Amino acid sequence: MREVAIIGVGMNKWGELWNKSLRDVFTEAALLAIDDAGVDHIDSMYVGCMSSGLFVGQEHLSSLLADYLGTNPIPAARIESACASGGLALRLGFIEVASGTSDIVLAGGVEKMTDVAVDGATFALSTAADQEYEVYHGITFPGLYAMMARAHMHKYGTTREQLAQVAVKNHHNGSMNPLAQFPQKVTVENVMKSVMIADPLRILDCSPITDGAAAAILCPMDLAKKITKKPLVKIIGSGNATDTIALHSRDDITEIGSTKVAGEKAFKMAGKKPENIDLAEVHDCFTIAEICVIEALGLVDKGKGGKATEDGLTALDGKIPINTSGGLKSKGHPVGATGVAQVCEVVKQLRGEAGDRQIKGAKVGLTQNMGGSGGSSVVHIMEVV
Amino acid sequence: MREVAIIGVGMNKWGELWNKSLRDVFTEAALLAIDDAGVDHIDSMYVGCMSSGLFVGQEHLSSLLADYLGTNPIPAARIESACASGGLALRLGFIEVASGTSDIVLAGGVEKMTDVAVDGATFALSTAADQEYEVYHGITFPGLYAMMARAHMHKYGTTREQLAQVAVKNHHNGSMNPLAQFPQKVTVENVMKSVMIADPLRILDCSPITDGAAAAILCPMDLAKKITKKPLVKIIGSGNATDTIALHSRDDITEIGSTKVAGEKAFKMAGKKPENIDLAEVHDCFTIAEICVIEALGLVDKGKGGKATEDGLTALDGKIPINTSGGLKSKGHPVGATGVAQVCEVVKQLRGEAGDRQIKGAKVGLTQNMGGSGGSSVVHIMEVV
Numbered sequence: 001m002r003e004v005a006i007i008g009v010g011m012n013k014w015g016e017l018w019n020k021s022l023r024d025v026f027t028e029a030a031l032l033a034i035d036d037a038g039v040d041h042i043d044s045m046y047v048g049c050m051s052s053g054l055f056v057g058q059e060h061l062s063s064l065l066a067d068y069l070g071t072n073p074i075p076a077a078r079i080e081s082a083c084a085s086g087g088l089a090l091r092l093g094f095i096e097v098a099s100g101t102s103d104i105v106l107a108g109g110v111e112k113m114t115d116v117a118v119d120g121a122t123f124a125l126s127t128a129a130d131q132e133y134e135v136y137h138g139i140t141f142p143g144l145y146a147m148m149a150r151a152h153m154h155k156y157g158t159t160r161e162q163l164a165q166v167a168v169k170n171h172h173n174g175s176m177n178p179l180a181q182f183p184q185k186v187t188v189e190n191v192m193k194s195v196m197i198a199d200p201l202r203i204l205d206c207s208p209i210t211d212g213a214a215a216a217i218l219c220p221m222d223l224a225k226k227i228t229k230k231p232l233v234k235i236i237g238s239g240n241a242t243d244t245i246a247l248h249s250r251d252d253i254t255e256i257g258s259t260k261v262a263g264e265k266a267f268k269m270a271g272k273k274p275e276n277i278d279l280a281e282v283h284d285c286f287t288i289a290e291i292c293v294i295e296a297l298g299l300v301d302k303g304k305g306g307k308a309t310e311d312g313l314t315a316l317d318g319k320i321p322i323n324t325s326g327g328l329k330s331k332g333h334p335v336g337a338t339g340v341a342q343v344c345e346v347v348k349q350l351r352g353e354a355g356d357r358q359i360k361g362a363k364v365g366l367t368q369n370m371g372g373s374g375g376s377s378v379v380h381i382m383e384v385v
Numbered sequence: 386m387r388e389v390a391i392i393g394v395g396m397n398k399w400g401e402l403w404n405k406s407l408r409d410v411f412t413e414a415a416l417l418a419i420d421d422a423g424v425d426h427i428d429s430m431y432v433g434c435m436s437s438g439l440f441v442g443q444e445h446l447s448s449l450l451a452d453y454l455g456t457n458p459i460p461a462a463r464i465e466s467a468c469a470s471g472g473l474a475l476r477l478g479f480i481e482v483a484s485g486t487s488d489i490v491l492a493g494g495v496e497k498m499t500d501v502a503v504d505g506a507t508f509a510l511s512t513a514a515d516q517e518y519e520v521y522h523g524i525t526f527p528g529l530y531a532m533m534a535r536a537h538m539h540k541y542g543t544t545r546e547q548l549a550q551v552a553v554k555n556h557h558n559g560s561m562n563p564l565a566q567f568p569q570k571v572t573v574e575n576v577m578k579s580v581m582i583a584d585p586l587r588i589l590d591c592s593p594i595t596d597g598a599a600a601a602i603l604c605p606m607d608l609a610k611k612i613t614k615k616p617l618v619k620i621i622g623s624g625n626a627t628d629t630i631a632l633h634s635r636d637d638i639t640e641i642g643s644t645k646v647a648g649e650k651a652f653k654m655a656g657k658k659p660e661n662i663d664l665a666e667v668h669d670c671f672t673i674a675e676i677c678v679i680e681a682l683g684l685v686d687k688g689k690g691g692k693a694t695e696d697g698l699t700a701l702d703g704k705i706p707i708n709t710s711g712g713l714k715s716k717g718h719p720v721g722a723t724g725v726a727q728v729c730e731v732v733k734q735l736r737g738e739a740g741d742r743q744i745k746g747a748k749v750g751l752t753q754n755m756g757g758s759g760g761s762s763v764v765h766i767m768e769v770v
Contacts (some may be wrong), residue, residue, distance in 0.1 A: 023517075051438045051444050052512075053436045053509070054438045054439060056516070057512055057516050057520075057711050058512050059435055059439075059467055060512065060513040060756050060757050060760055061465070062465070062467075062473075063467070063627050063630040063756060063760030063761045064760070067628075067630050067631075067634070068627045073628060075625035075626060076466075076627050076761065077465075077477065077625075079465075080446070080463040080464075080465055081460055081462060081463060082445035082448070087452050088447075092477060095480060095484050095486050098484055098486075099486075100484075101480050103450055123442075124438070127443050128444055131442050148717060201646035240460035240461075240462075241460060242447060242451040242452065242456075242460070243452075244448075245445060245449045248454075258448075258457075261458045299662040327576075372445050372448060375445055375447075375448030376448045376461065
């Protein structure tokens with residue numbers, strides 16, 4: 001397999017983009033990435049998108065987006081793994097370049113969620129859970145993650161305040177990200193007094209509904225050296241894994257098994273350990289999710305995710321900064337785009353282009369993107385060379 | 386890149402499977418393929434599915450289907466390219482094995498279409514067209530293909546009877562396929578007198594709405610030789626291409642540009658020419674589609690697809706047998722599964738296991754699967770070695 005570099009990234013301003021259609025939103029981000037890479041063409045493209053059928057009544061994104069990006073007749077594929085669609089699109093783009101099938105590949109993600117054609121955004125999102133054994137009985141994602149939070153509090157003594165501190169940290173980071181949907185800073189008190197959604201989770205524990213896109217340009221390392229003068233970011237580890245789709249089928253609902261397995265695969269491939277990671281973007285769809293995920297990745301000890309957050313270990317100036325971009329919480333969560341946007345942040349950090357939120361001397365970064373309540377996860381490790 | 390073999394295929398009986406859910410339908414076909422291959426595990430899986438969100442209110446098939454097949458935590462991806470989703474899943478499985486990322490990969494496809502959750506099957510299928518510039522103005526797929534048929538009749542003198550003869554041939558072939566949804570034979574008169582759908586296309590010019598799945602097991606050639614004693618079928622060519630999603634954006638609506646490009650890529654990779662193909666499974670979603678596709682692939686001259694059908698060149702005993710399985714017309718068209726089912730038929734034919742519809746001495750077969758009105762196409766060429 002060939003070594004693969006990321007030579008360009010692009011992300012547009014996220015939010016409620018009612019004056020732009022899905023094709024506009026995607027094309028904007030894709031052109032930013034192409035421009036950042038300095039290439040004049042791409043050979044193939046992958047697009048992560050969870051549910052454009054339910055959100056905007058449009059499937060066949062491979063054709064639509066290649067058409068509107070002006071790149072047809074190149075090969076194109078739309079990849080779906082619920083909220084891990086973007087991370088998985090990046091992984092398949094990586095495999096395509098590594099295999100030698102194509103040289104310059106665009107891996108992007110998009111979701112248009114705020115102007116919903118059919119049955120509302122909560123229904124569309126619920127299709128990431130088990131329709132027959134979970135959703136038909138009335139539960140949606142805030143309820144599933146609330147159960148995970150309760151179990152974590154019961155088993156490990158995680159506190160309500162610690163959950164809030166995840167939101168406070170991520171909104172602080174997001175306040176320095178001009179592309180974030182909700183760059184407002186929040187306090188622990190704001191979170192604790194915000195509207196209850198599913199006990200113990202309140203509205204400021206939840207990531208928002210967002211329109212947005214992100215894209216990355218991949219190519220073989222030897223070609224990358226000829227194309228760009230920017231610092232070269234190499235994908236050194238990639239892992240993808242699945243778990244039961246339904247939460248009730250798991251032995252321990254505080255453990256994200258798919259992230260654990262995907263992380264182990266990525267670390268093994270990269271020849272790295274958790275202590276070698278300088279920063280990580282992880283899937284904080286709810287505050288409790290970030291806590292469970294950093295434990296599953298081995299970045300903190302099992303059961304200590306809440307305490308680590310409280311102690312500032314995951315802050316910008318902490319031992320292992322988590323979600324420097326603001327995470328899903330502050331930056332927004334257009335579900336198909338999230339996994340690719342995580343990679344945009346890590347590439348910017350590794351190149352030293354992250355502005356006020358720059359982690360000094362960052363050399364190795366990790367992204368973790370997951371679907372549903374952890375039914376699927378994708379982990380990537382990148383290093384600047 | 387490693388050489389890749391198909392060592393197992395599986396397809397269940399297609400039809401209106403109201404007593405089985407999507408997960409049941411997929412798992413049946415996947416287990417048949419695993420059994421046919423004689424393997425006790427798989428390392429990774431790809432599932433083609435167009436619109437499970439709109440058809441049955443369920444996304445996140447990567448997690449759901451790995452879970453119900455009992456294969457989690459292996460990597461899994463759901464691939465969407467409208468009605469070409471299955472063919473594209475096979476292509477990405479092929480790239481994964483070729484790259485060395487995984488050894489034993491399942492590439493499957495599924496669609497559950499006859500018991501629709503949201504807004505009906507015609508709406509779900511219409512999301513393969515351009516929602517904003519085609520569908521919102523009232524057109525759905527029978528209308529789009531009717532325009533292609535009218536243009537072909539006008540430009541090349543293709544007759545209404547020649548369109549009917551595609552249906553007659555494919556239902557004849559399907560009458561020998563015990564897994565076909567509509568194995569009934571039909572006559573030219575039956576077709577010509579059937580209910581009008583979109584002039585000139587009548588109901589017997591259209592493929593049906595179907596529940597069904599299909600799966601194939603891929604592995605490197607050297608491993609295949611150790612695993613199976615069956616004749617080894619090798620993937621020697623793979624091509625994927627896109628075209629404008631909207632029909633009105635094309636210079637010539639009788640030409641399927643994405644199939645032409647994908648076919649050229651597959652032929653080049655395989656080192657074969659159209660005259661080397663012993664049989665082909667092509668995307669006859671409407672009778673006119675088969676005519677346009679065999680022209681785009683170069684299996685017959687441009688404009689001569691209708692005449693070739695009338696002259697029996699594409700019949701079971703013709704020069705280039707097309708859709709020996711019965712095609713989408715007779716076998717059924719569960720959109721995400723179709724591209725994989727085409728591969729099942731070609732593998733059965735190349736192994737000499739196609740029963741009454743066997744093409745004697747078949748060595749090289751081709752599959753062509755497309756999305757929408759040809760916005761995307763995937764072509765594979767396989768050879769028995």
